Each structure stands twice: as C-alpha cells, then as structure tokens.
Amino acid sequence: MSAKNHKQWKIPAFEQGDYVDSRIYSDQNIFDEEQDKIFKQVWIPVCHESELPEAYDFRTTSIAKEPIIVVRGKDNEVRAFLNVCPHRGMRIERRTAGSFSDGQPSGNPKHMTCMFHAWQFDMKGNCVDIPRAKEGYQDRLTKENVGLRRLRCEVRFGGFVWVTLNDKVEQDLEAWADGAFECIRSAIDTEPLEVFHYHKAIIDSNYKLWHDTNSEFYHDYMHYHNRVTGFNDEYFARTNKGFKNGHVNVNSFTVQYGEFELGESREDLSFPGFPPNQWYMIDLFPGMNFNLRGSALRCDIVTPLGPNKVMIEFRGLGLKSDSQKDRKTRIEHHNSIWGPFGRNLHEDLLGITGQGASMQTGSEPRRILHGRHENNLIHDEIGMRHFYDEWSKWMGRNPSDPMDEQRKVLAAE
Amino acid sequence: MNAMKAAITAAVTDIVYRSCLYLDNGNWGEFLNLCDDSMIYSIKAYSVEIRRDMEYLSHNKKELGTLTEMLPKLNSDHSPLRRHASVYTVDIGEDGETATAVTSLAVYQNMHDGINSHIDSGETRLFLVGKYLDKFKISGESALLIEREVRLDTRRLDKGTHHLI
Numbered sequence: 001m002s003a004k005n006h007k008q009w010k011i012p013a014f015e016q017g018d019y020v021d022s023r024i025y026s027d028q029n030i031f032d033e034e035q036d037k038i039f040k041q042v043w044i045p046v047c048h049e050s051e052l053p054e055a056y057d058f059r060t061t062s063i064a065k066e067p068i069i070v071v072r073g074k075d076n077e078v079r080a081f082l083n084v085c086p087h088r089g090m091r092i093e094r095r096t097a098g099s100f101s102d103g104q105p106s107g108n109p110k111h112m113t114c115m116f117h118a119w120q121f122d123m124k125g126n127c128v129d130i131p132r133a134k135e136g137y138q139d140r141l142t143k144e145n146v147g148l149r150r151l152r153c154e155v156r157f158g159g160f161v162w163v164t165l166n167d168k169v170e171q172d173l174e175a176w177a178d179g180a181f182e183c184i185r186s187a188i189d190t191e192p193l194e195v196f197h198y199h200k201a202i203i204d205s206n207y208k209l210w211h212d213t214n215s216e217f218y219h220d221y222m223h224y225h226n227r228v229t230g231f232n233d234e235y236f237a238r239t240n241k242g243f244k245n246g247h248v249n250v251n252s253f254t255v256q257y258g259e260f261e262l263g264e265s266r267e268d269l270s271f272p273g274f275p276p277n278q279w280y281m282i283d284l285f286p287g288m289n290f291n292l293r294g295s296a297l298r299c300d301i302v303t304p305l306g307p308n309k310v311m312i313e314f315r316g317l318g319l320k321s322d323s324q325k326d327r328k329t330r331i332e333h334h335n336s337i338w339g340p341f342g343r344n345l346h347e348d349l350l351g352i353t354g355q356g357a358s359m360q361t362g363s364e365p366r367r368i369l370h371g372r373h374e375n376n377l378i379h380d381e382i383g384m385r386h387f388y389d390e391w392s393k394w395m396g397r398n399p400s401d402p403m404d405e406q407r408k409v410l411a412a413e
Numbered sequence: 414m415n416a417m418k419a420a421i422t423a424a425v426t427d428i429v430y431r432s433c434l435y436l437d438n439g440n441w442g443e444f445l446n447l448c449d450d451s452m453i454y455s456i457k458a459y460s461v462e463i464r465r466d467m468e469y470l471s472h473n474k475k476e477l478g479t480l481t482e483m484l485p486k487l488n489s490d491h492s493p494l495r496r497h498a499s500v501y502t503v504d505i506g507e508d509g510e511t512a513t514a515v516t517s518l519a520v521y522q523n524m525h526d527g528i529n530s531h532i533d534s535g536e537t538r539l540f541l542v543g544k545y546l547d548k549f550k551i552s553g554e555s556a557l558l559i560e561r562e563v564r565l566d567t568r569r570l571d572k573g574t575h576h577l578i
Contacts, residue, residue: 051463059462096462198463201571204528224486261479262472315463331468340573341456341470347488349572350526357529 010367016400018371020388024402025206025368026361030395031307038286038394039064043169043176045160045288045301046070048315049078050194056100056110056123060093062303063165068151069093070161071100071112073123080153080163081125085114086146092121112148125150157181157290158188158297158317171245177284180247184280184292190272193297196331197316199340201349205356207287207304208391210312213348214281214289214300215248215383218372222351225343228259238378246285246390248383252278255294262336262343266294269329271319283383285390296334308356314338314345367400420554422503425512428556429547433496436577441481444577448474449550449557456578458543458565469565477577489575491525494540509551511559516545518563520578541567541578 024030046061047070055074060083062068069083069092085092092114100110100123107113111120111128120129125148133142154162154173162173169176181188203210213219217238220226234253242248254277257263267276271292282290287302297317304310316338318330337344359366370384388399401407428447435444445452452474459466472480497519505512522540527533548560563578 097464195463196465197467197469198460198465198568199458199467199469200569201573202569203571222488224483224488261483262476328468332471335469335471339469340570341575341578342573343487343575346490346573346575350488350490353528353572 006364010365014367014369014371016398016406017385017388019367019369020399021402022359022363022366022368024391024397024399025209025355025359026307026363027402028307028361030397030402031206031304033395033397034286034304035064037396038391039304040066040165041169041394042166042286043154043162043164043173045157045162045299046080047161048193048195048299048317049155049159049161050192050317050320051097052078054099054101057098058093058100058112059097059161060095063163066165067091068163069112070153070163071123074110078153078155078161079124080151080161082149082151084149085116085119086127086148087114087117087119087130090114090116092148119146121148158193160299176245178244178247180243180249180282180284181290183249183251184271184274184282184290187271187274187292188297192320193317194320194322195315195317196327197334197339198313200311200313201340202305202309202311203349203353203356204308205310205352206307206359207302207310208387209352209355209359210300210302210310211283211287211289211387212370212384213352214291215283215387216370216379216381217250218379218381219348219351222347223344225260225263225337229256229263232256236378239376240378240380240382240386241376242382242386246387248283248386250281250378250383252280255279257294264333266333269295269326269333271295271297283387285387286394291338293337294333295330296338298334298338308360417509417554418505421505421509421512421551421556424551424554424556425503425514425547425549426500428549428558429498429500429514429516429545432558432561433498437493437495439484439493439576441478441577445474445478445481447558448477449559450474451550451559452477452557453560454563454577455561456563456565458568460568462568481577484575487575490522490572492522492527493525494574494576494578495521495523495537497521498545505551512549512551512556514545514547514549516547518543518545518578540574541565541570543567543578 044063047059051059052072058071060069067083070080103109106115106118113120118131127143127146130143152164156173270276279293289300291298299315301313316334370381372381374380456470457468499517502515519542520540521537524533524536543565546562549556550559
C-alpha cells in the first residue's frame with residue numbers, strides 16, 4: 001500500500017513504545033504538566049563555574065519560569081537562590097552576569113540589592129538591610145525574619161552548576177546521574193574546565209525534539225561532515241547504554257577528521273586521559289546533552305518556553321590551563337562543527353524546526369516513530385525509547401497514548 | 414584630503430560595498446577576488462553571558478574557498494541573506510600601504526524556508542547586526558582585503574547559517 005488515509009497512517013505495525021503520539025510535542029496541558037512534574041523536580045545544569053570565577057560574581061538564569069541567581073561567595077562557595085525579593089516580588093538582579101563587587105545605584109558593594117526598595121542581601125542569601133525597618137515594621141518584621149529563597153545547588157561533572165527547585169529532591173546529583181558521566185569522568189574532572197563559547201537559539205519546536213535529535217544518530221545522514229568522517233565499521237559498532245533516570249550515553253569511536261575537506265585531526269589536543277579523536281555523548285534526562293568530541297566539550301541546555309518553543313543554550317569548553325594557542329585550536333575545532341556558522345548545528349536545528357512546523361498545537365495527531373532495533377548499536381533508537389519510559393513515569397502518561405484514548409477504546413471493546 | 418588619499422578611500426569603500434553585493438548573491442569567487450592571499454576572515458562577538466570575547470568562525474582564504482565550494486553538499490536554509498552596509502570610517506596607514514575601514518552592518522533574511530514556507534516565504538526578517546572591521550593592503554590606488562572581522566552585536570542566532578556574513 002502506498003499513501004494512506006489518516007486512520008491507516010495511525011496504525012503502523014509497531015508496538016506502543018516504538019512510537020509516540022505527536023501531541024506530546026504540541027499540547028499545552030502536557031507542556032504545563034512537564035514544567036511542574038519534571039522541570040521543577042529534577043537537577044538542571046544552569047551554567048558553568050567558570051562563568052563566575054571570582055568572589056561576588058553572579059549569573060542569572062531560570063528553570064520552569066522561576067528566575068534564579070547563582071553567586072560565588074567570598075568563601076568561594078557557589079550558591080543558588082530564587083532571583084526574587086521577598087519584599088514585593090521584584091527580580092533582584094536584572095543583568096545576565098556580572099559582579100557585585102561594585103556598588104549599584106540602590107545598593108552597597110558586595111551585596112545583592114533589590115533596586116526597587118533597597119533591601120540588601122549578602123552572598124549567602126541573608127537579608128542584611130531593610131531601609132527604615134523599625135519605623136515601618138516596628139517589631140513585626142526584621143531583617144532576620146526574611147532572606148532569599150535558597151535552592152539546592154551542586155557543582156559537579158566538569159564544573160557545571162546544577163540546581164533543583166525541589167527542596168525534597170530524593171537523589172543527590174551523583175545518584176541522579178547514575179554513572180552516565182563515568183565514560184568521560186577523568187577527562188572532565190582531572191583539572192578545571194573553562195567556557196569559551198556561548199550562544200543561544202530560540203526555535204519554534206518542542207524541547208523533546210531537540211533531545212530526541214541528540215539521542216539518535218540515524219540523522220547523521222543529514223550531515224555531510226559526519227558521513228565522510230564517520231561512516232565506517234567502527235562507527236556502526238558504537239553502542240547506546242541506558243542508565244537509571246532516563247539518561248543514556250554513547251560510546252566512542254575514532255573520528256576520521258582528515259576525511260573532511262576543512263577537517264584537521266584532533267590528535268594533538270584532547271582532554272586528560274582522553275584518547276585523541278574520540279567522541280562520547282551523554283544525554284541527560286530531561287533534555288541536557290554533553291558531547292566530548294576530540295578537543296572540545298559541548299553542552300546543550302534546553303529551557304522549554306512553550307509546547308512549540310524552546311531555547312537552547314550552547315556552550316563550548318576547554319581546559320582552564322590551555323595555552324593561548326591550544327585554546328584557539330579548541331575554539332576552531334568546536335566552531336567548525338558546532339558554532340552558529342558551523343557545518344552541523346545549523347542542519348540539526350533545521351531538522352527540529354521542520355518537525356516543529358508539522359507538529360503545531362492543534363495539528364492532526366501523528367505517530368512519531370523511534371522503532372529502530374539494532375542491538376543497541378549506534379542507529380538503534382533505544383535512547384529515545386529509554387527517555388520516554390522515564391518521561392512516562394514522571395508524567396503518569398503513556399507517550400504512545402497520552403490522552404488515554406487507545407486504552408479507553410480497548411476497554412470498551 | 415589629497416588626491417591619493419581620496420582615491421584610496423574610494424577604492425576601500427568600493428571593495429566593502431562590492432563584497433556585500435557578491436556575498437548577497439552567493440558569488441563567492443568574486444568575493445575571494447577582493448581578498449589578498451593572506452586574507453583572514455573571522456566572526457566574533459562579546460558574550461555578556463560568559464563575559465568573554467568569542468570567535469564563532471575563523472578561516473584563511475584557501476579555507477574560505479573550500480568552505481564555499483562545499484555549500485552545495487550541505488543541507489542549508491534556502492533563505493538568502495541581504496546586507497545593508499554603511500562605511501563609517503576609512504583610515505589610511507601612515508606608510509600608505511595599509512588601510513582600515515569600519516562598516517556598520519545589518520543582515521536581513523528574505524524568507525524562503527522560514528518556519529513554515531507556506532506562511533513565511535516572502536517575509537524579510539532581521540538576521541543580525543554588527544560591523545565589518547576590515548584591513549586592506551594598498552597598492553597604488555587599489556586595495557585588497559587582508560582581514561575581515563565580522564563583529565556581531567547579535568548573539569541569539571537561532572538556526573544560524575552555513576553562509577559567510
């Protein structure tokens with residue numbers, strides 16, 4: 001049979017679990033649930049410690065619409081708080097990054113100051129000054145009664161700063177990752193890393209479609225670069241490995257960078273204990289990607305903005321100890337593939353843009369397949385299936401039947 | 414301004430504007446003909462997020478040739494880029510052998526693909542703003558590009574592009 005009507009098209013010879021219903025990418029209610037049930041509950045990397053290298057440096061970000069500020073105290077500890085003043089709910093710091101070493105128009109040096117009414121806080125989130133507190137609040141409220149909303153925060157896995165909005169998170173970060181980072185642990189944890197690249201993309205597509213793309217290698221057919229540098233026996237022998245909590249990693253092979261016209265071997269520059277020209281990939285639930293390839297580490301962090309809108313922040317990292325020459329080489333290697341003008345990233349983003357265009361809210365529900373089974377080898381779509389098993393647990397929905405329609409029909413029969 | 418300086422200024426300005434036309438039209442060979450063999454091309458930006466100067470792309474003339482020849486092999490957005498440039502300043506070196514120019518740049522994208530080509534095609538969107546910071550080798554009254562730094566103000570680049578800016 002060739003082309004199919006809607007009913008025929010919806011029934012491939014696949015079991016549930018080998019496809020998802022496209023409404024998980026487009027339904028507003030599902031999106032809102034994901035924010036509450038997943039993103040407000042789990043560990044999310046929000047920045048890298050090298051973005052706040054000095055005491056009193058800060059970085060602002062957000063998780064599930066909650067504004068967050070990460071600061072480094074004079075004790076060198078990195079802490080995270082809601083970036084919200086307990087007085088009138090004003091966002092305390094409006095800049096994306098900077099230092100509190102200098103004073104602000106409403107506040108003193110070395111303090112976080114809400115510009116609105118000049119409440120001031122130290123780097124541990126303690127309120128240290130409320131203007132004319134005694135006159136206004138008598139003894140009903142003192143600075144000791146208020147402070148910033150503290151968030152659980154860890155610096156781990158190559159120096160990334162991880163935050164959770166969940167005060168009662170059941171697993172610490174190490175347990176949450178369940179060993180997914182072990183394949184690159186010595187490479188990223190032997191000595192400090194440093195961010196050298198940052199850019200962002202806001203794409204009209206669902207955040208899971210980006211994570212899907214990072215979780216499957218079958219789309220390497222889209223990339224001329226990957227076809228010429230990769231498609232060989234060693235590449236097709238790579239395997240996907242699932243971990244608890246929906247994480248997956250993909251083991252390495254030797255990339256033949258020299259096969260690409262603008263390629264250059266990464267043989268002379270790598271990471272501690274990391275063999276040259278290798279490529280490991282870690283996909284962390286619910287949408288973070290760590291990609292150690294040759295001489296550069298890439299990290300993608302998604303911030304879902306709507307069922308059909310996602311912001312993706314891209315970072316590139318090398319070693320803090322890099323010589324100027326080595327850093328330049330890492331940057332060139334990174335950007336030739338992964339920069340906004342590089343060979344691969346543009347193509348990946350075209351891919352999810354096209355998916356977003358065909359899966360807008362209200363579009364005909366479709367079955368989106370991830371049913372390739374190849375003994376967990378590189379083009380096996382086990383990574384996506386593993387992710388959606390976990391998604392199902394958090395959401396209480398079957399991704400193949402998210403509205404419970406098929407189950408109800410079967411029950412009625 | 415003496416006649417020689419005026420002629421060099423005119424030659425530099427002419428190269429900047431021609432480079433825009435050639436790049437707009439995907440006429441890569443003609444663009445490269447405006448470049449000396451020592452040409453270095455880069456795209457850079459300062460990130461307020463990580464508080465660092467960043468280099469998004471860097472190539473010499475030979476690599477630029479390879480890059481542009483490779484474009485038909487790559488899956489790219491089909492929406493062409495259009496440059497609006499104003500040469501703000503041209504400064505000629507004291508030795509008369511080099512010159513620099515600062516050009517304000519806005520790059521628009523005429524949608525072909527967009528998000529949904531049925532809806533978006535025909536629309537023009539702002540793609541990025543920045544500057545060309547150019548250096549030239551001067552020979553008599555003629556000039557060749559030896560360095561172009563595309564200094565971006567825009568850092569939210571969404572889908573990005575395979576094309577030179």
